[in-house]
Amino acid sequence: MAKATRPSERREEALSRERIVAAAIELLDDEGDNGLTFRGLATRLATGSGALYWHIANKSELLSAAADAVVDRALSELRPARDPREAMRDVALGVYDAIDAHPWVGAQLSRAPWGTAVLRILERVGRQVQALGARGGAQFTAASTLLTYIIGGSIQNAANGRLLDPSVNRADFLDTVSTRWQQLDPNEYPFIRNVVAVQLPTHDDRAEFLAGIDLILAGIATSL
Amino acid sequence: MAKATRPSERREEALSRERIVAAAIELLDDEGDNGLTFRGLATRLATGSGALYWHIANKSELLSAAADAVVDRALSELRPARDPREAMRDVALGVYDAIDAHPWVGAQLSRAPWGTAVLRILERVGRQVQALGARGGAQFTAASTLLTYIIGGSIQNAANGRLLDPSVNRADFLDTVSTRWQQLDPNEYPFIRNVVAVQLPTHDDRAEFLAGIDLILAGIATSL
């Protein structure tokens, strides 16, 4: 009657879809978008590359599962908010921060716009739109405008981050870009020169992102 | 004194950066995002793959040049508009339609958020924001909100298109998605079930995109 199996020694447990997805997330976080290869993943999991195909169909399914896991976690960590306006900002920032921390998720969301991750974000956004008082077709328009902005802004922010070596600091980078843009042709690029280049060094991406949410919410409010 | 060179017979002219970029655009349009390979491009241009590297540094530069060319053409085709509001809608739709016709451009814009193409779109957007009467920091916020929405919405629309085989028609696809979504758990996805799934079959992506622009413009108007 004694148990035949021992509590796992130092060796790895069996492969499973969950372990593979978790390892894929680690690999993507460590090495970036191009860091995920079946060979690298197999090495991390101390197995052969073919073994992975027993548990997942292909790379696209793996990426999709990894992105879903990140988005699910981010959405489940949202705390109850005081009012719909605050709830909307929390959803937006939750997605923004998740993609900032896992930049590869952004590309995945735009590759799979009908997938579970996007669906869950849209559900959250939509509920707040309803709570704000939108009716009929305006609900759909308001929710999809916010969804587009939230995903678009999160992706663009994450792309910025990926361009910088960890060695260059952000302020120096923005100064360099700002200087370059102030030398653009004043006839061709007046707005970039006089407005964007000037404000670039002191602006806060996350605060600007949130200001955009507020602008859209203000627009929604005018049609209630 | 007679000219030694003949007018080009039937054979190809010499390679050049422009010819390579033009062929790359054709290839991307015909075969999609993954269709661009140096071997395929070399075959189209009747040359060796290594020859391309004499004119362009690498694939990333090639993609970037191709996307710039598409965006430049789209922006240069914009007709003068009656007022800043209409001009803004024209810019937004110009980008939207260009990325709809060349879906691979979307991914490139989010890969190079400080590149020439994005810069030119932002310049156009910014000028209209100024013409609408925004001042100081509000100009920057309004322009970057619109930029984010325009690029994000164009990318998401293009991603939708890529998912469909040309064989399936759009209405059937939307019906299928709508039906599937109406069967989601009513406790977990009330908004998707009751609002999104219901409106999906009859909605018009391009009109919804434009409605989002109007929503943001309404938001901007409240702070003037």
Place this chain on the structure above:
DNA sequence: ACCTGAACACCGTTCAAGT
């Protein structure tokens, strides 16, 4: 100066063979 195409160091995916 410009072009050729083989070679190098990778990929994702498949599949016979093992346990």
Place this chain on the structure above:
DNA sequence: ACCTGAACACCGTTCAAGT
């Protein structure tokens, strides 16, 4: 049932050799 790892059909990029 699950795992192994060689094999296949690709990639981007380099570079000696040609013109």
